[in-house]
Amino acid sequence: MTTVAEPLRRGSGKVWALPGVYLPQADTRLLGRALRAEEALAGADVLEIGTGSGALAVLAARMGARVAATDVSWRAVLSARANAVLQRQRVRVRRGDLAGPARGRTYDMVVTNPPYVPSPQSRPPAGAARAWDAGNDGRHVVDRVCSHAPALLRPAGVLLMVHSGLCGVDLTLGQLESAGLAAEVVAREYVPFGPVLGRRLPWLRAQGLIGPGEEHEELVVIRAART
Known part of the structure; x- marks a missing residue:
């Protein structure tokens, strides 16, 4: 059985996905608004890391960008490809870890909604949980994005990343700035705890995270630009 979610913007179709693929939620929509606020995206080369359903990649393509996208999940790759076809947008989607399939290339923009939910399990997640579980501190993938992003950006290139306040906004800003990027929070939203966090509230409170x-x-979008 496939699943669908509401579109990211008026006039676009609903988002389709295979079971276990992360559908657009509050973090996706917040990042989508930040993406739409960017100027001069027409003709830009954009990479989305961890594309999931491909909703953001399709949005960037609709804005005129040349878009590549990656995901470690074959189901996500197939879902993103299907959504690009359904929306009549051209998106190159390849399976691989982070920017692995794009190694050796640089981009005007990198967009990502990485896994960032703190988990009591330290081992790598399996199945659908790969889309949100990110180790005890929620930074397993966020730290890797901070490490890889500078090499992916062209001069004046921009990284847009959304994640939770639970995994350390200041730490992310500091890592990106140490890598030579000018980083700031450009969007912020507070949303009710979803099902995953709701089930973990006792553990999260015991860890002092909530x-x-x-x-x-708290959800934030961090914008980091190569100066």
Whole structure:
């Protein structure tokens, strides 16, 4: 059985995905708004890391960009390819870890909604959980993005990344700035805890990641530009 989600913007079709593929949610929509705020995307080379359903890659293509996308999941790759065809947009989607399939290339923009949910399990997740579980501190993939992104960006290139306040916004900003990028938070939203965080509230509170009585998760979009 396939699943669908509402479009990221008015006038586009619903997003289709195979079971286990991450569908657009609050973080996707927040990152989509940040992407739409970027100027001069027409003709730009854009890479989306961890494309999932491909919704953001299709959005970038609709804005006139030349888009490549990657994901470690074959189901995600197939879903993203299908959504590009359904939306009549050209997106090159390849299977691989982070930017592995794009090794040796650089881009005007890198977009990513990486896994960032802290997990009591330290071992690598399997199945659908790969789309959100990211180790005890939630930074297993975020740290790798911070490490890889500078080499992927052309002069004046931009990284747009969304993640939760639970995994350390200041740490991400510091890592990107240490790598020579000018980093800042350009969007922020507070959303009710979803099912995954809801099931982990006792553990998250025991780790000091969520205070007593907190009912909302902070989402941020970080923009890091090569100066």
